[in-house]
Amino acid sequence: MKLKFGRNIVSVEEARLLLAKHAAPLGVERIGLAAAFGRRLAVDVHADHAVPHFRRSGVDGYAVRAADIAEATPEAPAQLRVVEHIPSGTMPQLAIQPGTCARIMTGAPVPDGADAVVMLEMTDGVEAEAATRVWVKKNVEAGSNITPIAGEIATGEQLLACGTRIGPGEAAILATFGCAEVPVYRKPVVAIFSTGAELLGIDAPLEPGKIRNSNSYMLAAQVEAAGGTAMVRPALSDDPAEVEAALREILPAVDLVVTSGGVSVGDYDVLVGVFERFDGELLFNKVAMRPGTPTSAALWNGKLLLALSGNPGASFVGFELFAKPVIDWMLGGGEPNALQQSALLDVDYNKPSAYPRYVRGTRTVVDGIVRVKPAGIDKSSIMVSIKDADCLIYLPAGGQGFPRGELVTVYPTGGSR
Amino acid sequence: MKLKFGRNIVSVEEARLLLAKHAAPLGVERIGLAAAFGRRLAVDVHADHAVPHFRRSGVDGYAVRAADIAEATPEAPAQLRVVEHIPSGTMPQLAIQPGTCARIMTGAPVPDGADAVVMLEMTDGVEAEAATRVWVKKNVEAGSNITPIAGEIATGEQLLACGTRIGPGEAAILATFGCAEVPVYRKPVVAIFSTGAELLGIDAPLEPGKIRNSNSYMLAAQVEAAGGTAMVRPALSDDPAEVEAALREILPAVDLVVTSGGVSVGDYDVLVGVFERFDGELLFNKVAMRPGTPTSAALWNGKLLLALSGNPGASFVGFELFAKPVIDWMLGGGEPNALQQSALLDVDYNKPSAYPRYVRGTRTVVDGIVRVKPAGIDKSSIMVSIKDADCLIYLPAGGQGFPRGELVTVYPTGGSR
The missing domain is CATH 2.170.190.11 (Molybdopterin biosynthesis moea protein, domain 3.)
Incomplete structure (x- = not known):
């Protein structure tokens, strides 16, 4: 299949549905309660005694x-x-x-x-x-x-649902009911590759025309924030056969592969070449969104391969929209939009777009009102302002842009507090 | 000193200032960038080259x-x-x-x-x-x-300040500038003790009149959420000499000791007994707040000992107000109130109080407005509703309570998202 032009476009929601089919919770493991913080329960928890069990x-x-x-x-x-x-x-x-x-x-x-x-x-x-x-x-x-007896909890009451993330209050309940070992879903191991002949290792001296590989470490932090285990792999060359071999080698050892770069229309966009030659199932290769329109995904030997755009801003956004929900589904989590919030746009945003836009944003709460504005320069090639983002601002397609004061949807991003 | 009655009362802010004096950042360690997510930088980071360094x-x-x-x-x-x-x-x-x-x-x-x-x-x-x-x-x-050259970052520009928490955007910057090994502050090790003869181990069968030790595991989750390393110790008896020996033994191995229970006026409140006999410096033993008025703290052989009230709700609140900032200071963090937000009270709260109240709360954001209400039954003895809290609602002392719609200050709690 020739993918460079004429791709079929899907919406962000459609793309997520395609991913969801292949992102079931991983196996269950039993771990000590003190180590279970942040994990998701693999069972419902019911009260096997009343609390208090005496007056x-x-x-x-x-x-x-x-x-x-x-x-x-x-x-x-x-x-x-x-x-x-x-x-x-x-x-x-x-x-x-x-x-x-x-x-x-x-x-x-x-x-x-x-x-x-x-x-x-x-x-x-x-x-x-x-x-x-x-x-x-x-x-x-x-x-x-x-x-009174059972004044706080009645025998048989469901206290925690399967999939619940274990925080301090959940830990107190699990301890009360003697769950010294907690069944939780295994953490997904996520291999991270950046592609491109311009990439240097982070410990290498700078060379003319080259840059150090920053996307892989940004994505690793996003993986950890999402609850996965990040495995940063050496950057990949521009040779599709070599990239395919590297991906084939890592697939059996991990639960998800995330790449950045090589999905666009350039001569050296290597992931496009891999998708053209490989024997997996291409799920999508164009998403109606900015940045990251050429974001692609495939199923290969039963494993998901998510190929993000290489620009730092597009990688960041693509991870939040697609990899984060995949990791959370593997951990036993639910609806990826559950965490969406609303906010008032705090600037005029005068860039209409043919596709919905996901702009890195910074929220502030003043007098109980959430206001949001773009974090730094809103260009996907800009890396330095990613640190200032604590959410993505969703701006629908079309129109004339959005005035200050417009009510918008925001998605808190990984690693923000 | 006899502490059971006639204690001197300090405000929450005064108590935090007393703790701050003894909670300096811990030593610096260098760790691989991929492992540095969530830690705080121990140096300022400046650009040693422009970004981009070519057009x-x-x-x-x-x-x-x-x-x-x-x-x-x-x-x-x-x-x-x-x-x-x-x-x-x-x-x-x-x-x-x-x-x-x-x-x-x-x-x-x-x-x-x-x-x-x-x-x-x-x-x-x-x-x-x-x-x-x-x-x-x-x-x-x-x-x-x-x-253009330096269009994103100029040579010499300060990019990250000492004390900054490393998230995805910070990781990208550190990678770009070749920080393969990152100097960060060491994570504090926090020993956690619960006190009381009523406490059973979490793997023990229930006995009449006894309960399993849930506070220690709740506090451990709060320690981890705050960025520390939790060390849950066996529950302590009601014998001051025994408790003192257990505390003396653990102090050299940890950076902070947090206890729950035993600080009140009851006959068996063992921490009071320890404070009466020990050779350390008592920092405070009564705080103008509800719950947790008898919250106490001492400095002992150079280490902080924070003694929280034993009721689950009081332990939870006391940790958030006092232990979390101490851990964050040790990690190189700053002002503990930096994360405070505002919200509109979503219920009538008709319980006036002689002391400021910190009520476990749950926030929702609708149409850009943050609303908050108490998480479940607002009694410090109630454990089951702690899981529903994502903040503390601060309600000043005095008055006639607060009407629905009142603008209040909230503090996001550890482990909430």
């Missing part, structure tokens, strides 16, 4: 019968006999009878017979293990400072 | 003299003689004379004499190495599709 005191104080202290005031405190001290983690030995109470700590089980806990600060008494009397200076309602 | 073609096409094609139209194209093919990475051998041009690829050096590049699509000609004639169908302005 839990919410404060340090005295477990009482509310009726016993109904008339208590600072002037006329209610006197109660202390029958027991209940530290956290210890089951009460005695039930509370009329006129008695138990000293109780935060988080400890409330004894039978008690229906409220009075805060220590509301009492007078000798603070000692041997104390047997306390004066309560204030009444409380029945139920006060007691979390 | 760079922005498109695939022909390098021309604009004057030669000033009259070109599709009907009357300008004919030029092709003197050379210039792939990317190759220096031109010939200067462009009147009536001549050179085939040139995106990213390749523009030859002397040429002052513009015409896109391939604007030309007619035989697409072959041997072609010696091309017809240009459109005029272009001088300078078109050429990035």
